[in-house]
Amino acid sequence: xxxxxxxxxxxxxVESLKFVLEAADYICYCAYNGEDGxxxxxxxxxxxxxxxxxxxxxxxxxxxRLLKYDNKYKNIPILMITARSQEGDKLIxxxxxxxxxxxxxxxxxxxxxxxxxxxx
Amino acid sequence: xxxxxLISDRTEKIREYSNIFxxxxxxxxxxxxxxxxxxxxxxxxxxxxxxxxxRNNVKSLIKKLKSAADSTAFILLVKNGIVEQEISKYINxxxxxxxxxxxxxxxxxxxxxxxxxxxxxHETNKNLAESLYRLNVLYSTSSLFAGSxxxxxxxxxxxxxxxxxxxxxxxxxxxxxxxxxxxxxLNSLYEISDExxxxxxxxxxLNYKSLFEDKKPPFEIDVxxxxxxxxxxxxxxxxxxTIFRYDNMFxxxxxxxxxxxxxxxxxxxxxxxxxxxxxxxxxxxxSLPLKSATLYQEIKxxxxxxxxxERLKSEFISIVSHELRTPLTAIxxxxxxxxxxxxxxxxxxxTKFLNxxxxxxQRLTEIINDxxxxxxxxxxxxxxxxxxxxxxxxxxxxxxxxxxxxxxKGLNLISEETPNLPFVYADSQRLExxxxxxxxxxxxxxxxxxxxxIRSHIANASQITSNNCFAEDLSKLKGDYIVVCVEDQxxxxxxxDLHRAFDKFAQIENSLSRKAGGSGLGLPxxxxxxxxxxxxxxxxxxxxxxxxxxxxxxxxxxxxxxxxVGIK
Numbered sequence: 137x138x139x140x141x142x143x144x145x146x147x148x149x150v151e152s153l154k155f156v157l158e159a160a161d162y163i164c165y166c167a168y169n170g171e172d173g174x175x176x177x178x179x180x181x182x183x184x185x186x187x188x189x190x191x192x193x194x195x196x197x198x199x200x201r202l203l204k205y206d207n208k209y210k211n212i213p214i215l216m217i218t219a220r221s222q223e224g225d226k227l228i229x230x231x232x233x234x235x236x237x238x239x240x241x242x243x244x245x246x247x248x249x250x251x252x253x254x255x256x
Numbered sequence: 257x258x259x260x261x262l263i264s265d266r267t268e269k270i271r272e273y274s275n276i277f278x279x280x281x282x283x284x285x286x287x288x289x290x291x292x293x294x295x296x297x298x299x300x301x302x303x304x305x306x307x308x309x310x311r312n313n314v315k316s317l318i319k320k321l322k323s324a325a326d327s328t329a330f331i332l333l334v335k336n337g338i339v340e341q342e343i344s345k346y347i348n349x350x351x352x353x354x355x356x357x358x359x360x361x362x363x364x365x366x367x368x369x370x371x372x373x374x375x376x377x378h379e380t381n382k383n384l385a386e387s388l389y390r391l392n393v394l395y396s397t398s399s400l401f402a403g404s405x406x407x408x409x410x411x412x413x414x415x416x417x418x419x420x421x422x423x424x425x426x427x428x429x430x431x432x433x434x435x436x437x438x439x440x441x442l443n444s445l446y447e448i449s450d451e452x453x454x455x456x457x458x459x460x461x462l463n464y465k466s467l468f469e470d471k472k473p474p475f476e477i478d479v480x481x482x483x484x485x486x487x488x489x490x491x492x493x494x495x496x497x498t499i500f501r502y503d504n505m506f507x508x509x510x511x512x513x514x515x516x517x518x519x520x521x522x523x524x525x526x527x528x529x530x531x532x533x534x535x536x537x538x539x540x541x542x543s544l545p546l547k548s549a550t551l552y553q554e555i556k557x558x559x560x561x562x563x564x565x566e567r568l569k570s571e572f573i574s575i576v577s578h579e580l581r582t583p584l585t586a587i588x589x590x591x592x593x594x595x596x597x598x599x600x601x602x603x604x605x606x607t608k609f610l611n612x613x614x615x616x617x618q619r620l621t622e623i624i625n626d627x628x629x630x631x632x633x634x635x636x637x638x639x640x641x642x643x644x645x646x647x648x649x650x651x652x653x654x655x656x657x658x659x660x661x662x663x664x665k666g667l668n669l670i671s672e673e674t675p676n677l678p679f680v681y682a683d684s685q686r687l688e689x690x691x692x693x694x695x696x697x698x699x700x701x702x703x704x705x706x707x708x709x710i711r712s713h714i715a716n717a718s719q720i721t722s723n724n725c726f727a728e729d730l731s732k733l734k735g736d737y738i739v740v741c742v743e744d745q746x747x748x749x750x751x752x753d754l755h756r757a758f759d760k761f762a763q764i765e766n767s768l769s770r771k772a773g774g775s776g777l778g779l780p781x782x783x784x785x786x787x788x789x790x791x792x793x794x795x796x797x798x799x800x801x802x803x804x805x806x807x808x809x810x811x812x813x814x815x816x817x818x819x820x821v822g823i824k
Contacts, residue, residue: 152592239581241585241589244592
């Protein structure tokens with residue numbers, strides 16, 4: 137079974153993502169801050185990461201950049217979640233190597249579909 | 257009164273002329289030695305010099321004296337009335353030895369009078385030149401005053417203007433208008449010692465207070481903390497306390513109730529009454545621009561404050577909207593999971609309330625999106641992607657996506673398009689947003705069984721008219737436009753409410769519109785989006801019969817299009 141790491145400081149959102157992804161037969165690992173997210177990513181080397189942008193200390197952009205510049209992890213697809221929708225943010229997201237960009241409030245079914253696309 | 261100098265070495269001639277001139281109204285001196293002559297000219301210049309032609313070297317003496325005593329009349333005493341050509345050009349008149357006393361006296365008198373008339377003319381000329389110079393300074397100072405709204409500069413212009421025309425030794429300007437605190441501006445020829453400075457400070461403050469007699473002065477000043485700005489022309493030399501014995505003038509700088517400061521100037525030489533007039537004029541003249549500058553500053557400050565508020569408002573909306581999205585996502589996700597049945601079956605009434613919650617989450621999402629759009633547009637941060645687009649595909653897209661919604665409500669959504677309309681330079685996504693909004697509104701406000709029609713046509717500005725409150729907007733249109741119209745058979749808008757249709761949060765109060773929901777921002781957003789296209793939006797409506805919402809996009813050549821608003 138494929139492993140997915142969900143990193144978001146909003147526990148409720150992590151909870152709902154975990155529910156639908158587990159229902160779709162994925163193993164989910166959760167982190168509620170940037171440090172744990174980065175540590176877990178390196179520890180378990182997931183097949184895909186769902187990453188929130190706005191987090192205290194280490195934000196999603198930073199994590200994405202750190203992973204994408206590391207040969208060991210650069211092939212892990214990253215889905216970025218943000219409450220922002222400015223085009224400028226999208227550009228930064230692309231620069232930092234995120235594969236997808238999802239704006240809140242998102243559709244859970246859509247997220248599952250996107251994940252399926254990357255992991256099939 | 258005339259001063260006569262006789263240069264002769266002949267005793268009998270000296271005696272003879274003493275008889276004529278050594279009495280009033282003359283002042284008579286004689287000399288022979290060249291050095292004495294020069295001394296006399298230097299100390300007490302004569303009006304007339306009589307040269308005895310009999311004297312040795314009289315020619316060279318005359319030539320030498322001509323440059324030293326430029327304005328003095330030269331008279332040559334000759335024996336027989338013959339004057340050498342060479343010397344005649346240096347002398348004003350000649351007398352002969354055999355002339356009568358009265359004739360000599362009258363010739364000398366005439367020359368004295370001519371000389372004094374010339375002197376007067378010269379003096380008048382000098383005065384005229386000075387007045388002209390002052391007028392010039394006044395003129396250029398006035399121009400400087402008119403050209404500036406910077407109070408510090410205005411005060412400096414005033415001091416410069418006074419320096420040029422009055423050439424003072426020291427000015428003490430107490431200014432209340434250049435900085436937050438009062439400033440004593442000193443412009444001085446020489447350095448000012450600390451003791452003298454404290455005396456000047458004290459004097460200035462006393463002068464200032466004396467302007468208000470018993471009344472309370474508009475500003476409190478503490479001599480000890482008064483800020484001083486010194487400009488010294490020749491720092492090598494120092495002023496002493498004798499400065500207070502110099503001639504001085506003092507004037508307030510004020511206009512009506514506005515008090516800007518006061519100025520005192522010192523000069524070692526005496527000021528004339530002209531100087532006084534001039535001084536007052538400049539001090540008065542600077543007051544008006546200072547007042548304008550004060551008003552300008554006030555307006556600018558208010559403006560800045562408003563701009564800041566406006567920015568804060570936009571930022572606030574943006575932050576709040578973003579912050580709302582996160583909890584909204586959690587609610588939406590939970591509802592979606594519940595209604596998916598993955599947490600167990602939900603019965604019919606449960607489903608009903610789940611749907612209600614989902615519907616309202618959707619509505620809240622739309623409101624937040626609208627708020628964000630509007631704040632982006634107002635902050636000039638909206639992104640536009642202009643390209644040559646086909647209006648037909650915009651209409652087709654909106655029609656396709658909303659047909660189902662219309663059908664669900666039992667409405668007929670149709671389009672009546674003019675075929676082969678030319679392309680327009682526009683952002684298709686934004687136009688879709690506008691049209692979606694107009695059609696959604698029509699769907700919301702039209703009762704079951706009726707029809708909503710989307711029309712398109714091409715029109716010249718002159719053909720686009722409306723006899724209601726949008727006439728003014730429409731009169732600004734120029735050239736050809738593609739006009740899109742959404743017509744419904746809904747509740748309509750009363751004539752008196754039409755002008756508010758595109759105002760923010762101006763959903764027309766009535767029960768049906770309340771029930772229909774919405775953020776009340778759709779139309780104001782549409783209006784702003786169309787303005788970014790150099791287009792316009794307007795509507796016609798009749799209560800209980802229906803509304804027609806129109807928007808127009810210019811067909812003008814791309815080159816003639818202005819840089820679209822809001823592109824960053």
